Amino acid sequence: MVSLKRADFPLPDLSDERTTEFFAGAARGELVIPKCDSCGAFCWYPEERCLKCDGDAFTWTAVDGHGRLYSWAVVRRAFLPAFEGMVPFVTGLVALDADPTVRIVSYVVDCDPDALAADQPLDVVFRDLRFPTVPDRAVPVPMFVPA
Amino acid sequence: MSDWGHATELDDISGQVAIAGIGETEYTKASGRTAREIGVEAAERAIADAGLEPTDIDGLSWNGAFADFDADAFHEHFGTSHDLWTSRWGGGMTWAGTAPHLAAQAIADGKARHVLNVFPVAWATQRGSMTGGPGETHAAQPLKQNLEVPFGWFPQPVYFATIMRRHMLEFGTTEEQFGAIAVACRRNANHNPTAVMHEKKMTLDDYLASPLLADPLRMFDSCLISDGGAAYITTSLERARDLAQPPAVVAGVGEGNAESGGHWSQQQEFTSTPQVFSAPPAFKMAGLAPGDVDVLTVYDPFTVVSMMQIEDMGFCEKGAAGEFVEGDTLHHDGELAFNTHGGLLSHAYVLGIAHVVEVVKQIRGTAPAQVPGCEVGVYGGYTGGMASTLILTEDR
Numbered sequence: 001m002v003s004l005k006r007a008d009f010p011l012p013d014l015s016d017e018r019t020t021e022f023f024a025g026a027a028r029g030e031l032v033i034p035k036c037d038s039c040g041a042f043c044w045y046p047e048e049r050c051l052k053c054d055g056d057a058f059t060w061t062a063v064d065g066h067g068r069l070y071s072w073a074v075v076r077r078a079f080l081p082a083f084e085g086m087v088p089f090v091t092g093l094v095a096l097d098a099d100p101t102v103r104i105v106s107y108v109v110d111c112d113p114d115a116l117a118a119d120q121p122l123d124v125v126f127r128d129l130r131f132p133t134v135p136d137r138a139v140p141v142p143m144f145v146p147a
Numbered sequence: 148m149s150d151w152g153h154a155t156e157l158d159d160i161s162g163q164v165a166i167a168g169i170g171e172t173e174y175t176k177a178s179g180r181t182a183r184e185i186g187v188e189a190a191e192r193a194i195a196d197a198g199l200e201p202t203d204i205d206g207l208s209w210n211g212a213f214a215d216f217d218a219d220a221f222h223e224h225f226g227t228s229h230d231l232w233t234s235r236w237g238g239g240m241t242w243a244g245t246a247p248h249l250a251a252q253a254i255a256d257g258k259a260r261h262v263l264n265v266f267p268v269a270w271a272t273q274r275g276s277m278t279g280g281p282g283e284t285h286a287a288q289p290l291k292q293n294l295e296v297p298f299g300w301f302p303q304p305v306y307f308a309t310i311m312r313r314h315m316l317e318f319g320t321t322e323e324q325f326g327a328i329a330v331a332c333r334r335n336a337n338h339n340p341t342a343v344m345h346e347k348k349m350t351l352d353d354y355l356a357s358p359l360l361a362d363p364l365r366m367f368d369s370c371l372i373s374d375g376g377a378a379y380i381t382t383s384l385e386r387a388r389d390l391a392q393p394p395a396v397v398a399g400v401g402e403g404n405a406e407s408g409g410h411w412s413q414q415q416e417f418t419s420t421p422q423v424f425s426a427p428p429a430f431k432m433a434g435l436a437p438g439d440v441d442v443l444t445v446y447d448p449f450t451v452v453s454m455m456q457i458e459d460m461g462f463c464e465k466g467a468a469g470e471f472v473e474g475d476t477l478h479h480d481g482e483l484a485f486n487t488h489g490g491l492l493s494h495a496y497v498l499g500i501a502h503v504v505e506v507v508k509q510i511r512g513t514a515p516a517q518v519p520g521c522e523v524g525v526y527g528g529y530t531g532g533m534a535s536t537l538i539l540t541e542d543r
Contacts, residue, residue, distance in 0.1 A: 010286075010301075012293040019293040045290045045413060051406055071316065071417070073308035074362035075299055079282065083299060088362075091299040092309060093412055105300045105412050113362075118316040129297060141297065 008134050010082050012141070018046045021060040027140045029126050031065045033102055034058035044102040063098035065124025067144065070095045070103055074113045082131035088113065094122055094144050110145045121147035151415045154424040155402035160251040161432050165387035165394030166539065167261075168197025168380035169504045174343055174495035177271040178374040185376040186216030186267035187224035193378040198391030199261060201225035204380070206259030208237025208246045209266065212284075216267050216376075232259040239266035239498035240446060241402065244528035244535030248400040250381035260382060266500035267376030274372055281372070288409070295412065306411045307449040308364035314418045314451055315363065320469035322363060325450040326354035328485075329367045329492055331477035332447070336489025338479060338516035343371055344493040368450040370491035377500040379507065388542070395510040395524075399433030399538035401425035408532045418466075420452070421534035422459035422527055429536035430461070435523060437461040442509045442518050443483055444502035445527035447490045456527045457483075460536065479516035484509075487516045502526050506539050 006013060014023055025032030034046045038055030042063075049056050072092025078084040090113050093103040108122065125145050128138035170192025172185050186209075194201055201221075209216050218233050232253045237246035243266065250262035270281060282302025285291050295301055300309070314320045333349035336342035349367065357367040387394035403424030407414040416423070430436055437460060445456040454468045462483060463471040477485035488494045488505040495501060506524035508514040514521075521541075528535035 009292075010296045012297045013289070016289050016293055018289060022294070045294060045410060071309045071313035073300075073305050073312065073364065074359075075305055075308075076358070076362060077304070077360040079302055079305070080296075086299070089299055091305065101415060103412055105295050106298045118313075139297070 008137055010080055010131060011129065011134055011137060011139050014139065023139060023141070025060065025062065026126055026142050030062045031124050031142050032060040032062050035061040042099045042102050063096060065142070066097040066147065067094040067104065067122050068097070068100070068119045069108065069116060069122055070119070072108060072116060082133040085132055090116065104142065106141070107143045108145070109143050123147045151407070152403060152405040152421050152424050154428050155404060157248055157400055157402060157428065158252070159432050160248060160400065161398050161434070162384060162396060164247060164251040164254060164381050165384045165396045165542065166247065166379050166507050167382045167387040167390045167392060167394055168193045168199065169377065169507050170194070170196055171341070171377045171501065171504055172267070172375050174341055174373055174375035174497065174501070175271070176343065176373065177274070178269070179272055180269060180374060182213065182215030182267040182269040182376070183220050185269060185374065186265050187220055189267060189376040189378040190221060190263055190265050191224070193263060193380050196392060197380050199380070201227050202229060203261050204231070204263045205229070206232040206250060206253050206262030208234040208249060208262060208264045210238025210240070210242055211235025213238065213268070215269070216265050232262070237264045239500045240530040241528035241533045241535040243499040243503050244526050244537035245400060245402050247381045247397045247537060251397065254383055260386065262381045263378055264381065265376065265378040266498060268497055269374045270496065271372050271374045290410065300412065303448060304364055304369055305361045307451050308361035310411065310417060311368070311449070311451040312363050314454060317418055318466035318469060320454065322355065323351060324469035324472055325368055325454065326351045327472045327474065328450040328453050328477060329354050331475070331481070332486050332490040332492040335479045335487050335516050336493035339488050339494060340515060342489040342494040343373055344489060364449065370448045370496045371493070373495040373497060375495045375497045375501070377497060377504045379504060384542070393511050394542045395507040395539040396542050397537070398435065398540040399429040399431070399536070401427070401429030401432070401536040403534045405532045411531060418455060420455045420459050420529055421532065422456050422529070422536065425534040425536045426460040426527070429538055433538040433540070435538060439523050440525050441484065441521040442487055442506060442524040443527070444486050444490070444505055444525070446499045446502065446529040447486060447492055450492070452529055456529060460527055479518060484518045487514060487518065499526070499528055503537065510539050510541050
């Protein structure tokens, strides 16, 4: 079994090249998604090759932060020590208006979990992600709020 | 609908090989044993069941992603050193369904005569040292580690809660319908003395009272965490007829793949499994249809995975499984005998290998919750981005 020894887990690993741009975008208040230079399709997740045309060059492109709530879970059990004190929280999939096949995984915040509805409009916000198990570190990330 | 995945092209091997031996260890909570010890014990019992000797085994398959059991473990345990045809693409999960196809090819090519497929697991024992339990292998994947885990979308119960909710939203599936699957598996396990949950009854009210781990997913929607293992031997049908047990004939095999790989979040047909691609060619190879099936076992880490595979394998229309599974449909004495050993939910979480062994027992007529006159049994394997279908029949 693999052991996850990275001291700042479960914060994202900002040194991972495949996702560096995503978090750099969030730090400046932009939601950025890789767009294939060959066919123009958004490619999410950032894989090595475009699933549509097999292209291998991408430009991280800012999209507006509107989307719809595709599905979600209200997490009540803290599955990692880092999540203790956070539960219950809402995490789910947001299908972007720019391309609904792109689903961003994130927290839905400032909401009543019982009032959430399928495909309801959401807007992106950028908030610092912190975990009590990783003191003194915060990473700005996209989260979503009801529109 | 069909552009989100594809079937693997598989040669037609219908009727060429059979499963001729099965072996199982005890299925338990934390046992303190290693998966290697469990694996060799399952292997030994399968060899004995077939009436073979360890030196007769000339092919071995296991799952290379779980380095606990391999050819070295085999030779060390049995004190042997003979050449083995080997494949790391066997073991449990989807590969528990496709290993007989690999074996059939090795046998047809003259590389092996008796191919042993083994899968052991000791996750109940290892659990305390794993980050997020079985989620650990997922957390180690960079894209999940950076784009899912930080956002609380981890581990597996959270993925499947999200899929379950979408199934409810799209098709009107109810929590009682998911509960019907859990109750059926438990009742079947109550008939099976080797099931971890053999002694524990569960009613629909018990299900509805079980804690929500990730709403709408409850503890009783979720598989156990277990120690245990099983093994089976594939050989030519001709050879199987000379061995100790009645053959379970491999009539059809299928394998399906989703383009999104192992990322559930990006799977465009979110409430479907790659069984959509796997089951039809397997039934075609077997010359059978879902209506011919006497016993169905599917890889069932969560109730929604059963719900989706029942639909995707063609036992009912897409979206209709909620109504289909209500009441006692899936009980061993119901309309579609399902996970008759108790499944991952109530038998043991040994990742599908015991499902295949259960189908073999049903074909032999020796299962604890035996379906009378069982002639056709099916295993539906599932590993997120992949699915497999293994159809076994009585030797006629």
